[in-house]
Amino acid sequence: MLQEQHWRRGANARTHATTGEKPVETLLREKLTPINDFVPYVLAIRHERKVDAEGFVRVKGSRYSTPPECVGKRVVVAVGEQSVTIRLGEAIIAEHRPVRAGESSSQKEHIAAFWKLATAQPRATPKLNITAASALTVEVRPLSRYEMFEGESRDLGDENGQVQGEIA
Structure with missing residues (x-):
């Protein structure tokens, strides 16, 4: 000045x-x-982030909302003094005012879209194909076959659990 x-x-x-x-x-x-008519150069620091399952990106301890369709995608977050701009490719998907570390900024449209998805009719559960499991054959043995091992289980290990004999 x-x-x-x-x-x-x-x-x-x-x-x-x-x-x-x-x-x-x-x-x-x-x-x-x-000179007063010139727009000052805006400096923004860019960060690449992945949108979490709740639709937020975290930058410098702050969280900023995105639309639900961006969940799991990598975005570029440009943090300036007066705005936070989130881009998916060339498209701007969200703009926020910066907030302090530990705070969140969300847009009503993003929250409404998540609620709409959460309250939508549940999808039909796919039916399991259990016919393949029923084709398996399992050997059936009488319990009397195992009676010959009765009493030997105590002799199989010492106090440290080390095996002393062999099982046939």
Whole structure:
């Protein structure tokens, strides 16, 4: 601000040594654009993020909502001083005001779309094909076959669980 005041009141009002004119008069005559009419350059830091299952991306400890169709997709989040812009490819899918770490910013449209999906009619459960399982044959043995091992289970391991004998 001080430099702007210096140029407006001082330097622009004095006669220029080379041109012999005051810059403020030249500005009006040549119809140049005053410096106040320029939009300042906006600096934004870009981050690549994956949209979580709840439709949010996390940047610097803050969470920002996206539409449900973006869940699981990689997006680019541009964080500027006054806005957070989320892009999927070239398309802007969400714009938010920055929030402090630990806070969330969500758009009503995103939340409404998630509620619509959550309250929609449940999809039919696919029927399982159990015919393949019924084709399996399982050997059936009488329990008497295992009676020969009765009492041997105590002898199979010592106090540390180490096997001392073999099972035939």
